Amino acid sequence: MVPVERPAGTGAPGVPAAPAPAPGSRLVLGAPEISRALTRIAHEILERNHGGADIVLLGIPTRGLPLAVRLAERLAAVEPELVAADLVGSLDVTMYRDDLHKHPTRTIGATLLPPSGIDGRIVVLVDDVLYSGRTIRAALDAISDLGRPRAVQLAALVDRGHRELPIRPDYVGKNLPTSQSEKVRVLLTETDGEDGVFIAGRQGAETRQSAEIEESR
Numbered sequence: 001m002v003p004v005e006r007p008a009g010t011g012a013p014g015v016p017a018a019p020a021p022a023p024g025s026r027l028v029l030g031a032p033e034i035s036r037a038l039t040r041i042a043h044e045i046l047e048r049n050h051g052g053a054d055i056v057l058l059g060i061p062t063r064g065l066p067l068a069v070r071l072a073e074r075l076a077a078v079e080p081e082l083v084a085a086d087l088v089g090s091l092d093v094t095m096y097r098d099d100l101h102k103h104p105t106r107t108i109g110a111t112l113l114p115p116s117g118i119d120g121r122i123v124v125l126v127d128d129v130l131y132s133g134r135t136i137r138a139a140l141d142a143i144s145d146l147g148r149p150r151a152v153q154l155a156a157l158v159d160r161g162h163r164e165l166p167i168r169p170d171y172v173g174k175n176l177p178t179s180q181s182e183k184v185r186v187l188l189t190e191t192d193g194e195d196g197v198f199i200a201g202r203q204g205a206e207t208r209q210s211a212e213i214e215e216s217r
Helices: 031-048 064-078 134-145 204-216
Strands: 026-029 054-058 088-090 122-130 149-158 171-175 184-188 196-198
Touching: 026 149, 026 171, 031 064, 031 149, 031 171, 031 196, 054 064, 054 134, 064 088, 064 122, 122 134, 122 184, 134 149, 149 184
Parallel strands: 054 088, 054 122, 122 149, 149 171
Antiparallel strands: 026 196, 184 196
16 A cells, blocks of 8 residues: 655554443444455445456545455455455545544544555445444545545445435445444454444444344345
8 A cells, every 4th residue: 555645743543442342232243244244245346346446445444444454355355356455545534524623632544545546446435334424524525635536435334324414325234223322333353352343322222123123124
């Protein structure tokens, strides 16, 4: 990956660990379910775009990046002519967020692009949880400063709803109905030592039951 220059003093930080699942939290996706979801998303990406030759996967740190790496490995497994490492980049969106005034102290991460860049390519943004849509809006602004892709698509491991902007994912691992009072935690082996998606909050039990009913339909 080719690093994109940032102002001095804004190097890549260490990887932060996700807060441990709160007492009473419920596991909604385990390691096998996460693996199957990523495999399905990888096949959907290839089918929709008629192969992976023009694909660039840009992971949004922290956990979007390891998810992008896993997707790239799956794309390369299906199409051996692809090189997984050449498909993946990292897109830091910190300075493009519209809530910096609320949280002014933020660590700037690294933006790394594949050697081929993104001009004329199909960029798939990869994130762990899609919520309000504001992170993705920031990502679109960041991309516009880096090049001109042919198209931009969005893959999310979990879509928990409650959008504040007109943004919709193209690929979803799990649609997870939640209330705004609930917390969704994604753990990945690369950053946290294990894979899992947990939900905690007053309506956690009801949300889980609702999701199970929806899946059974």
